[in-house]
Amino acid sequence: MRKVPLVESLRIIGRGSLNWLAHRPIVVSFEVTDACTCYCKHCDHGGPRDESRNLKPPEFRRYMEELRPCVVQVSGGEPLLRDDVVEIVRVIKGGTRPPYTILVSNWSLMTETKYIALRDAGIDQFSVSLDFPDERHDQFRAHPGLYRHLEDLVPRLARLGHDDIVLNSCITSENVGEIDAIADKARAWGVNLCYSAYSARRTGCRDLFLNTPEQLAELNAQLDRVEARRDPTNWIVNAPTTLEATRHYFANGGTPGCKAGLRFLVVTADGALQPCSMQFHQYPLEKRALMAAEFTSSNQCGECYVSIRSYLDKSFPQLLWENVSGFLSVSSSEK
Numbered sequence: 642m643r644k645v646p647l648v649e650s651l652r653i654i655g656r657g658s659l660n661w662l663a664h665r666p667i668v669v670s671f672e673v674t675d676a677c678t679c680y681c682k683h684c685d686h687g688g689p690r691d692e693s694r695n696l697k698p699p700e701f702r703r704y705m706e707e708l709r710p711c712v713v714q715v716s717g718g719e720p721l722l723r724d725d726v727v728e729i730v731r732v733i734k735g736g737t738r739p740p741y742t743i744l745v746s747n748w749s750l751m752t753e754t755k756y757i758a759l760r761d762a763g764i765d766q767f768s769v770s771l772d773f774p775d776e777r778h779d780q781f782r783a784h785p786g787l788y789r790h791l792e793d794l795v796p797r798l799a800r801l802g803h804d805d806i807v808l809n810s811c812i813t814s815e816n817v818g819e820i821d822a823i824a825d826k827a828r829a830w831g832v833n834l835c836y837s838a839y840s841a842r843r844t845g846c847r848d849l850f851l852n853t854p855e856q857l858a859e860l861n862a863q864l865d866r867v868e869a870r871r872d873p874t875n876w877i878v879n880a881p882t883t884l885e886a887t888r889h890y891f892a893n894g895g896t897p898g899c900k901a902g903l904r905f906l907v908v909t910a911d912g913a914l915q916p917c918s919m920q921f922h923q924y925p926l927e928k929r930a931l932m933a934a935e936f937t938s939s940n941q942c943g944e945c946y947v948s949i950r951s952y953l954d955k956s957f958p959q960l961l962w963e964n965v966s967g968f969l970s971v972s973s974s975e976k
Contacts, residue, residue, distance in 0.1 A: 656711040656739045664933065668905040668949050670714040670745075671701065672918065673729055675910050677719040678749045680783040681772075683813055685843050686718050687783075694911040698728040704908055705733055705740075707926055714949070715764075716745035718910070721755065727762045734763030741765050745809070748794065749787055756798050760805070768835070769795060771808045772816050774826040781815065792830075799831035806832040807878055809948070812887070813839040813849040814856055820863035828876060835878040838887050840945035842919045851891040860891060883951045895943035896954070902937040904953040919945060 660667055674695060680687035705713075713733055720726050734742055743766040744759060756767070771791065772781045778788040799806055808827045812820065820836070827834035841847045851857055864884050871877050879887075890896045902916030906929075909915060913923040916936050924932040 653711050653739050653741055656709065660709065660711060664903060664930075666708055666710050666904060666906050667953055668712040668714065669704075669708050669710040669740075670716050670905070670907045670918070670949065671704075671729075671733065672716055672718065672907055672910050673720050673726065674718040674722050676722050677717060677747075678722065678784060679719070679747050679787070681747075681770075682781055682815075682846070683772075683811055683839050683844065683849055690718070692910075695723075696908075696910065696912050698725050698732050700912065701729055701732045702735070704912075704926060705735060708906075708929070711739045711741065712743070713740040714743045714745050714768075719747055719750065720744060721746055721748075721750035727755075727758050730759060730762040730764055743768050746770070747782065747784070747787070748791055749784055751794060753794070753798060760803065765805060767806045768809045769806060769832075771810050771823060771826070772813070773819055774822045777816075795832060796830040804833075808832055808834045809837060810834065811837050811839055812851075812860070812891075814851055815849060817851060817856055817859050817863065820860070821866040824867050824870070824877065833876055833878050835948055836884065836887065837948040837951070838890050838946040840919060840947065842942070842944040850894075857888075857892055861888060864888065879951070886951060886954070887946060890946040896946050897941070897943040898954060899940055899942055899945070899950060900937060900953060901940065901942075901950070903933045905949045906932070916940070917945070917947075917950075 657667055659665075674692060675686060675690040676692060677684075677686045677688060715726070715730060715733065723729065730742065730744075733740070742764055744764045745768045747770045759767075769791065770782075772778050773788075776788045778791075779785050795806060808823070808830075810816070810820070810823050816823070824834055839849050841850050851860055864887070867877060868881065868884065871881075886896065901920060905917070907915040907918050909923070912926070914926060914929055914932055915921060915923055916932060920936070920942065922932070922936050
């Protein structure tokens, strides 16, 4: 993962520490559109949606001033469907200080020109979905030609040397045997890789969850191979403890103790606050504290282990150690 300069790292650490103590969210995900270019098997978005009530770029400033997150995801749906996504990023970023800003996209609409414009606007990390290391990716997402587009574009942009592209692979029963091969693909393309875990709560489909002893054995064998080849470059972004917790999540059929609505939250395309993208209890911005009091304090849901949650389930000292010293560490030239 790209190493963040010292001054920016210290700012992120400082804001994250203050937010933790003040019970503000560490991570906010802005779902800037509900529309998408794909119809993925594991997702409840897909195709065109009503965009008439979407927040306009200037409106994001009020959310940033109130929530003050240290990490922001710009997601959807497919955020690149917004013609004004670059302007949205500029408003969210608000200059050179935090938040660390991640664009979560399937990259079907990404071009080199858009990549450069989004970098200039303030995107720190591009999270690119990859479910299979070949054309099966197209079938899973119902988007013909998507894999070939990624195969051309991702390594070409990686060669620009910014080290800001991370493949995101959601582990399902269909691709569990490809975990190591997807890691090989990330290495070949010159980018980093983050695994997350499928949740049936999003679509109601249990078939994609790892349900059998054979699937769990395959998960463990594949992750063992990946772990054995981990190196200091952060090629695999997930901390070892996160991958271990992913094993337990599938083995146990869930993971309790979620802090959605407190440590992280979602802002919907039309501006409502939700605890997460799979919990539809909605609150206005000024009622954020009420959401934490009403929802988070009594939340019993353990049905996901998505990337945001996997980082923020940990104790504050562990979070600092794993996600600051590693994920946001100082580059070797600054040591």
